[in-house]
Amino acid sequence: MPEVTTVDPATGQVLATYPAAGVDEVLTVLAGVHAAQPAWAARPVEERAELVRAIGAQLRKESAELAALMTAEMGKPIGEARAEVEKSATACDFYAEYGPAFLAARPVDTGGHQRSWVAQEPIGVVLAVMPWNFPFWQVLRFAAPTLLAGNTAVLKHSPNVTGCALAIERVLRDAGLPADVLRSVVVAEDDVPEVSRVLIEDDRVAAVSLTGSERAGAAVAAAAGRAVKKxxxxLGGSDPFVVLADADVELAVAGAVRSRFLNSGQSCLAAKRFVVHADVAEEFTARFTEAVRELQVGDPRDEATQVGPLARADLREGLERQVHESVAAGARVLTGGAPLAGPGAFFAPTVVTDVTLDMPVLAEETFGPVAAVVVVADDDEAVRLADGTRYGLGASVWSADPGHALAVGRRITSGALFVNAVVASDVRLPFGGTKRSGYGRELGEAGALEFTNARTYVVGGGVPTGPATE
Structure with missing residues (x-):
């Protein structure tokens, strides 16, 4: 029987081993989730909302234990882990409070004696394929609105956070949700492509949501397209952080450090490419490099730690390759630049400069504590470099004049633009990407409606007498 083993990335020690499900077992789980959906959808939305609110309360009740589990499985600094649990609970609160209004039927005046309205109705079972870097937040930001809408879900989480996946299912059950409203399936890494394909092709699955790599997204989108499913x-991001000539450098540096090194640099919406005007480049680079040198790297269970290990050893190896190849091509390391000695998947917080668009630290997504600084002569060059990527998730622009920053930012393709602020997801605002960062929107009202059928209803007042049209 295949197994999944979780490993503490801070020590390299095995945490737990779980039996992995084969295709037949996964389809059995799907059958239960599919059977549970009509009864769940039949509950009044207000009742579903109170159960979603109860999930938030349960998350808060178990915050310490859940945060510790997250830290053990993927190395997230403990303070950030607690904050992630709280943010997940906040998503539940938001959708419990505002979701019923988002989902309410909307009357439309179509004239005559007929009544017309548009209802947002559940579509059925949604498959969620989720990543390891925010193991609670990325699931709950999907689950809260999707389940509230009356759908049920099968969760295929990343194998290295299997404990978190099973904990999420249990938290929902302990909050009062029926057992089959959301089920986690544990799948061995080698079996993920085949199991995902089988699930997407199954008629009982109505749609799929994936947060993950570009390669995984392309495979899932292709399978969903063949099955004609939503x-x-x-997906990935290589967000630009643009510092204009009139920016407050001290403020920009503080934002740069926070944006790049949150979650040990393992965030799709982290700033990764720092595009800095020549007038402030020397000051920004010096201050930024010094601030990065001062970051506390260490045991993620220590409250003082700001940067923990990467989640897996292979991720550290990939990051080392990107830096090494960029340096070989002419990039210059200002601090860091290599793995740290000792146990665990630690990589030194790194700043590189003298980079060009063809180097891996700019051309690829760097998923770890590495920042690349590029100096530009004017706004036009800043836009060209900021937009010179296949990704388009977020962008931030820094200037003493917000109007100036907005004018520059509007010329950069992205799903979100932040001015004098760090790009972050907010449950009240829609979140998603452009280009190869993906499509569709989570969070906000858009997230509440993403997996619903906007169904048109018309009740006529008599026999129509006009000409027939489509």
């Missing part, structure tokens, strides 16, 4: 993709 898909939502939230």
């Amino acid at each position: 898909s939502l993709l939230e």
Whole structure:
């Protein structure tokens, strides 16, 4: 029987081993989730909302234990882990409070004696394929609105956070949701492509949501396209952080450090490419590099730690390759630049400069504590470099004049633009990407409606007498 083993990335020690499900077992789980959906959808939306609110309360009740589990499985600094649990609970609160209004039927005046309205109705079972870097937030931001709408879900989480996946299912059950409203399936890494394909092709699955790599997204989108099913993709990002000539450098540096090194640099919406005007480049680079040198790297269970390990050893190896190849091509390391000695998947917080668009630290997504600084002569060059990527998730622009920053930012393709602020997801605002960062929207009202059928209803007042049209 295949197994999934979780490993503490801070020590390299095995945490737990779980039996993995084969295709037949996964389809049995799907059958239960599919059978549960009509009864769940038949509950009044207000009742579903109170159960979603109860999930938030349960998350808060178990915050310490859930945060510790997250830290053990993927190395997230413990303070950030607690904040992630709280943010997940906040998503439940938001959708419990505002979701019923988002989902309410909307009357439309179509004239005559007929009544017309548009209802947002559940579509059925949604498959959620989720990543390891925010193991609670990325599931709950999907689950809260999707389940509230009356859908049920099968969760295929990343194998290295299997404990978190099973904990999420249990938290929902302990909050009072029926057992089959959301089920986690544990799948061995080698079996993920085949199991995902089988699930997407199954008629009982109505749609799929994936947060993950570009490669995984392309495979899921292709399978969903062949099955003519809706898909939502939230993929990679290589977000630009643009510092204009009139920016407050001290403020920009503080934002740069926070944006790049949150979650040890393992975030799709983290700033990764720092595009800095020549007038402030020397000051920004010096201050930024010094601030990065001062970051506390260490045991993620220590409250003082700001940067923990990467989630897996292979991720550290990939990051080392990107830096090494960029340096070989002419990039210059200002601090860091290599793995740290000792156990665990630690990589030194790194700043590189003298980079060009063809180097891996700019051309590829760097998923770890590495920042690349590029100096530009004017706004036009800043836009060209900021937009010179196949990704388009977020962008931030820094200037003493917000109007100036907005004018520059509007010329950069992205799903979100932040001015003098760090790009972050907010449950009140829609979130998603452009270009190869994906499509579809989570969070906000858009997230509440993403997996619903906007169904048109017309009740006529008599026999129509006009000409027939489509």
